[in-house]
Amino acid sequence: MKELGLKVMEVIGISLGVDRMHYREFFEDGCSIMRCNYYPSCQHPEDALGTGPHCDPTSLTILHQDQVGGLQVLTNNKWHCVPPRPNAFVVNIGDTFTALSNGKYKSCVHRAVVNERKERRSLAFFLCPKEDKVVRAPEDMIVRDGTKHYPDFTWSDLLLFTQNYYRADHATLHNFTNWILSSPTT
Numbered sequence: 001m002k003e004l005g006l007k008v009m010e011v012i013g014i015s016l017g018v019d020r021m022h023y024r025e026f027f028e029d030g031c032s033i034m035r036c037n038y039y040p041s042c043q044h045p046e047d048a049l050g051t052g053p054h055c056d057p058t059s060l061t062i063l064h065q066d067q068v069g070g071l072q073v074l075t076n077n078k079w080h081c082v083p084p085r086p087n088a089f090v091v092n093i094g095d096t097f098t099a100l101s102n103g104k105y106k107s108c109v110h111r112a113v114v115n116e117r118k119e120r121r122s123l124a125f126f127l128c129p130k131e132d133k134v135v136r137a138p139e140d141m142i143v144r145d146g147t148k149h150y151p152d153f154t155w156s157d158l159l160l161f162t163q164n165y166y167r168a169d170h171a172t173l174h175n176f177t178n179w180i181l182s183s184p185t186t
């Protein structure tokens, strides 16, 4: 899975006009996470959310879902189902990569809903940087853009924020940025 994530990083690097190996190399010594999600069926699905609306704070997510369905993404203020397709992964951008691309690739708000008939399982692989590596867009991109939209931070800072102070939601990166900027050490 990590190799697939690194390959995607090469393609994204090309799409952004930076060195093809730039992001790949950045993540090569990264610490990835794998999570199994289990959603029991629920008699009142409208009163329950399997996983509430959030952006993944990580960098890139590669998700395998079973054939039950329940994943939804928010676009133009509407929830859209992401129907399961056999032999296909769902790939989405996380907050850390939004910062690494100076806001060009946006993390996507998504959620998982439950249903009254069938339990559901999904398996998520999260590509993350090494904990102490500085998350910062490439220098030539910042120069080209004329501004840097996010403060420097480390993945361990963001992990600490989401595990100890803030439950990941649609506004994690915004609130984390404010937290970093108001922290006495910066």
Ligand SMILES: O=C(O)CCC(=O)C(=O)O
Residues within 6 Å of the ligand: 035, 037, 051, 056, 063, 065, 070, 071, 110, 111, 112, 121, 122, 124
């Ligand atoms: O179960 C799903 O389809 C989504 C799970 C998810 O968003 C997550 O694990 O971050």
Ligand SMILES: [Fe+2]
Residues within 6 Å of the ligand: 054, 055, 056, 110
């Ligand atoms: Fe997620």
